[in-house]
Amino acid sequence: MNSVSPAVDTWLYPRDAGLYCEPGGFYIDPHRSVDRAIITHGHSDHARSGHGAVLATRETIEIMKVRYGENCAGAFEPQALGAPISINGVSVRLAPAGHILGSAQVVLEWAGKRAVISGDYKRAFDPTCVPFELVPCDVFVTEATFALPVFRHEKAEHEVEKLLGSMAAEPDRTHLIGAYNLGKCQRMIRVIRDAGYDEPIYLHGAVIALTELYQRLGVELGELRPATDSGAKSLRGGIVMCPPSALGDRWSRRFGDPVNAFASGWMRVRGRARQHGVELPLVVSDHVDWPELIATVTEVGAEEIWVTHGREDALVYYLSTLGRKARALALVGREEEAE
């Protein structure tokens, strides 16, 4: 690329509302309402309501509408993965991020430089979304949710086998699976189906709407039933999906003595699992783990790595020991724990 072109941080930089592309006049994942936003994916710390115009994948827009209502933005511009468009002379392309359904990286090109804002992403196989695309670039903006070498996620398929093993061992107890209600929950259901489990899976009220949206968008999830309308008997020995906050809450009492499972990258650390009173930790994450993160950052070949939310101290430090230019982008409003 052109070596005399202006540095990327002269035209792409954080402002109060979030990361801003000046020549394009838009923000990426702003945390407060702006005129024009590009949204990487539907999680609430990236997608907020009240923007003037939102450019995102069709799936992300549908997710936002389910979460915030049909009129949560002034206008929507659905954008297919892969096809570049021009906004005020800035080339904008959405590339798959492999994080959740509809998730995209934002690839910006201007004045001979390419910046990739990856949003949240993962490299592991996920049957509910398009896999991550590696886009070589000059500046790579990355998350750092699990940026410590202790984090190595298991394959979801392997963790589901662990779950089915536990169900076979405890056939009289309901298995309550706490999982983030957008993405993780549906991925778990899908992987459970792929492992050959055909019984109805029961849903906590808080995960129903988004799960139905996944089905409408073509993700096969098998027979699903609301947990609250189903008799305690039919739930015995079955699987109930719920948000993590419902584990150990009053709602869970109806299941008698359930096995509390929690599908999250945090489950890698025993202390975290015990903190949540989890009996069956499932180390499944929709984020990159440390080896994937390092591999990705290396493979994109970027001159500069900008680190957004998570354990940026460890990542920035480590990349600097590798002789790479890395810095923490102080973006407010990112949630670290929501996994």
Add this chain to the structure above:
Amino acid sequence: MRAFARLLDCLVYTQSRNRKVALLGRYFRTAPDPDRGWALAALTDGVPIRLPLRRMLTDLVSRFIDPVLYRLSRDYVGDTAETVSLLWPDQAVTPTASLAPTPDSSPQGGGELGEASSDSIAAPHPDPLLASGERESAQAHHPSRPSHQALRQSSLDAAATSPLPLTGRGRGRGEDAREKSLQLSLDLNPTPSPSPQGVGEKRAVAAGVHAASDDKRFEERDEPAYLSLGHVISEMSTGTTAERTERLGWFLDRLDASGRWALLKLLGGAPRVGVSARLARTALAESYGRDVSEIEEIWHALEPPYLDLFAWLDGKADRPDPGAKPVFRPVMLAHPIEDEDWPKLMPEDFVAEWKWDGIRVQIVARGGEVRMFSRQGDDISGAFPEIRSAFLGHDCVVDGELLVMRDGEIAPFNDLQQRLNRKTVTPKMMTAYPPHVRLYDLLFDGHEDLRTLPFSVRRARLETWHARHHPRLTDVSPLVAFTTFEELNALWSSARAEGIEGLMLKRRDSAYQAGRIKGQWFKWKRAALTLDCVLMYAQRGSGKRSSYYSDYTFGVWRDDESGERQLVPVGKAYSGFTDEELLQLDRWIRNNTTETFGPVRAVEPGIVLEVAFDAVQSSTRHKSGVAMRFPRIHRIRWDKPAAEADTLETVLRLAGAASVATQAVSQT
């Protein structure tokens, strides 16, 4: 190691006591010797190997990870053993023993690491720091094991290039997975394996791609013999620190994350998996249909890996004979006296003695050795060298109360607590908290077992024995003379002293028997004091109560400097209410929360709890300056306005009364 790791992992995540007992029992009955004995040692007194483990791990870890990253990781995880087990590069775990060398053929010193550098040039990232990931590390440091990297890399490539899988990439292996999941179940009798080849295949795939955990519960099948607990212990028992450091690294290389964690817990002592030594012994006894006292009686004469113990439990040998070693004898306990008991009791059949407020101990002196055991049979001698020295040279087994005593006055229980739960003690603590044993009973005089004799005879023997030998730091607990229970009641209800927890009634003809024997010994605790306190904080319980706010901190009113009334906490209780009341309290707490701190909620001052307790003691740890002893919820006063609850003045008056009573008792 795999079965042991599986056991520890299950224990960590299991809250129910019964389930823990079942898990332990299953392990003890299915694991081979000597592994199960080493496991039992790890869960009780620790394996008898002393290693500078932290230093060894720092050494090993520094070879593949940057110290800053290591520190950040350890800070996050909070436990060195777990941090190392998670950081350690995963290797392609070799499925069969024949493919792997034995530790003896493993390279000595840093040879392997030295050679590695030439190999790492081929890796995409020559910087060895990348070893903290898994691909390059496998390459850089362990050139002989490249398969993991290859697998991992190809899966990434596949993910990056495969077409849109939205319609579902069913693996078509449903049946297979289901069948496998059934094999994974917790079988008491492991199902015979299908064709060895099939299993080997699956295992090889599993081991290569995600070696981090394997769900075969408690099966050591096809784990190489060099990873057995017995072999690991014998390898780690000898050699210099440098040699053992290399061996430790060699073992860590051959285990998955869970196995590495278990190995470090095995060697490190105190695995902290929610199992007390007592629970481990109980589970062992129960799984073989024995009473735990049968094990406790000989426990302290046994040594890891307890082959003789297991041989006896398996019915292959006689019960091990403790011989001349000082061992614990299960203690005799009392029932709380109930109203309906009184009519059945004749005062002349009983003697009474004070129930002192310390901890019940048994001191065993024999053959130049002295041990002091807690009621549960834990050896607590290490923290009390004064007591050991006082009994040195004697030959006896005595039962008594361990107290802290200064100038003939019993110190508050809190003082004794400063000396409990320690392995060793400083000279400063020995001066500040001098121990004393008040004797209740004599079980053995020399080799003579007195336990079958009536209490009255044993008591006479105790007095004679004590008069003759008089070990330092001891006295004999005095009997309380009485002719009627009314008289006794009057006598001790005035004695609400700090050192006295209640009164014991012992049948004159009672033999000394293990456990709580009906109708023999009674404990008569004083009628509780009660105060009306205001609920201030509620905390979620654990286990079955984890969805309920069931632990309550309560306070009383006091006037601050400006004359404002405020609540100050005086105690915490989590018992004394019914399930129905718990539901009501839980609901009220959720609706009246003012602040939330993790599992704790602060609530409006709106619920008055009538709290029963045994005594009030001064406490520097509580803001109010007092602490309740044995508080429990007596009643919930839904009817009483919070403003009418008791004040700190009232509490202090009770504390004052107590100290006056202490003096009264010590004069009698």
